[in-house]
Amino acid sequence: MDKKATHGGKNAKRPKLVQMTFAVKxxxxxxxxxxxxxxxxxxxxxxxxxxxxxxxxxxxGYEISTLKISKLKEIGKVINSHCVTINQEERKLSILLVSYRDTTTRKIIGTMLKMINNRWLNTPTEENKILDKVVLVISQPNTSKSTINKSYIVGITTTIPGPLDGFFMDIKTSNVDRLKVMQLNLGVSRIFVSQEYRRKGLALEMLESLRCHAIYGVALKKEEIGFSQPSGAGTLLISQWMSPATCIPVYDEV
Structure with missing residues (x-):
């Protein structure tokens, strides 16, 4: 008998170790x-x-302290403020335009952007992109009697600066016409609104804030703003903002 095949042989193979789990369904x-x-x-x-x-x-939304809100307001510009009712409680919303090139801004909202990209939008991180203006929607208690005393960032839109090569994408077919190239002065990279704050016009309000305030002293035309790889929901939002429209401007995100 071959010694290698015996159980006690020097070169005999040992059985594989298998981890057993007991009493756990x-x-x-x-x-x-x-x-x-x-x-x-x-x-x-x-x-x-x-x-x-x-x-x-x-x-x-992403919880944020009152101190950080004050810092963001010092760095940026409050575009608008109004109140909405969330879960039968009135909340004060502030639409804020800030520059992502500012170190303080990146420290405050950098973690939020990574979380949104990786977990909810399932898109690549924006760390390697030159992000420019960012619109934030901040939700705060409206009165001292509020049961929810925390403040949150509930909406965010990020942009990259132009000029960019843009193309028209057909809304119905999602086909992109690359034969006609146009110049875009601003690219919208990401748009996100927390679930409890959706269907309240906040995404449209963020886009309008960018159009009117992203470039100082200039109100951009809607055709001058492009979008990166919009999803089905994103396409619906953009077409609503640009209505009436059969095509929307897009750009290639590198």
């Missing part, structure tokens, strides 16, 4: 239908609390 990964967070139902409390945090941020 294994289930497949669960995806939250609202925030898209993936986790296993048998995860530790740390993972569950992590989902709770992301879920809350997706619904209500």
């Amino acid at each position: 294994q289930k497949g990964p669960k995806t939250c239908s609202q925030c898209g967070f993936n986790f296993f139902t048998c995860n530790t409390n740390d993972k569950i609390s992590q989902h709770k945090r992301y879920h809350n941020e997706y619904l209500n």
